Amino acid sequence: MLAKIQEFISETQLLSKSDKTLIAVSGGRDSILLLILLHQLGYTVEVAHCNYKLRAEESDNDEDFVRKLADKMGVPFHSKKFDTKNLAEKDGVSIQMKARDLRYDWFEVLSKERNLNKIATAHHLDDQLETILINLTRGTGLKGLRGMKEKRGKIIRPLLCVSRDEINEFMFEKHIPFREDSSNASGKYFRNKIRQQVIPVLKEINPSLFKAVNNTTKRLRNVEVNWDNQFLAWQESLDIKNGVTKIDFSEVVENNISFIQQLLRSKGFSYPDIESILNAKNSEKGKKFYGKNKYAVITGNQQYELYVQNEDDIKEYFISENLPINLSFDLVPTPVEIENSGSIAYINADKVQGKLRLRKWRKGDWFIPFGMRGKQKVSDYFINNKLSLAEKENTWLLCDSEKIVWIVCHRSDNRYRVDDTTKNVYIVKHEA
Secondary structure: OHHHHHHHHHHHOOOOOOOEEEEEOOOOHHHHHHHHHHHHOOOEEEEEEEEOOOOOHHHHHHHHHHHHHHHHHOOOEEEEEOOHHHHHHHHOOOHHHHHHHHHHHHHHHHHHHOOOOEEEOOOOHHHHHHHHHHHHHHOOOHHHHHOOOOEEOOEEOOOOOOOHHHHHHHHHHOOOOOOOOHHHHOOOOHHHHHHHHHHHHHHHHOOOHHHHHHHHHHHHHHHHHHHHHHHHHHHHOOEEEOOEEEEEHHHOOOOOHHHHHHHHHHOOOOHHHHHHHHOOOOOOOOEEEEOOOOEEEEOOOOOOEEEEEOHHHHOOEEOOOOOOOOEEEEEEEOOOOOOOOOOEEEEEHHHOOOOOEEEEOOOOOEEOEOOOOOOEEHHHHHHHOOOOHHHHHOOEEEEOOOOEEEEOOOEEEHHHOOOOOOOEEEEEEEOO
């Protein structure tokens, strides 16, 4: 086993003797084996143990077990307790997903504090197959079928060359103690169902299942490298101005549809979102689709275009910050001589709530146009005033903590008009 792991590490260039590695050790057989093997191979390692407080005393016993083993081996030990269940409920995500986020966030912080340049996890061939099957069941692309990489950034997986059976055999043969997580035997979790009910059947069909999976993932990695190079070349050919990526839908053909999907995935869009976007090229002008941090706009021009807006264009800027447009602010007492100019807004400062801020418009935004009583959607205002897509996307909103104050260079909100009771006025000027 020792020689096999060392050969895999050398072949994949996971570690060198100068590296300092943080090992995620739960106390289970996989992570205990990883700790022992890397330590025996002479690598500089430290231990990180996460106590998710999900199994009461059992979780504390796991932590104590790992601490004693690390002390016995003379390896630095670090542990952290997480209120995982409550945090998961608060964020509206599964416990497994929250636990994953918590541990990797902590590993990153800890590795920086301790000047460790690698983070090792104990994922093995069974984990790889389970991950691929889960991805396939839920729907996936090339990366999902490829499975986990041996290394991703500073994260390495030195056990991806061995199966669970090989690990079990080694642990029992060497009489190495470990902690058994009772939740692994539960059929409650999706991964456990794959592990307990699906993989045994596949092993019956093909006794060399893990060898076949390992070979397949290697082939897919080679395909992925070629695809990535082509994607980067395609991405460099795109028209990108002021943080906006423009894609001409008339050029969407079979050989670059996957590139568009990958670009949108990288901007926070799900696969169902992407499918809707690609099917919407004949939809009404200016239709928006929102991703996690980005959004896309479909135009109805003769040459259908997709605009992917940069995250910086949907952030908010307080007036005390460096603004993306040239605005000047003066706070003056009344009376004020009002100049009739679209590039100047006179805002009743007494009505402003909190700090003024600048942002782009968002779906659902509304205001009460100056001189009117009824509210109007900003999108309807754009349509009524026949703003082009470019004009919409280049329009900024001046807001307070609650409402839109001014559609910059267009119209202010009637609720902030200057009247006889106004004592202080913001004079806001836009200079091109």
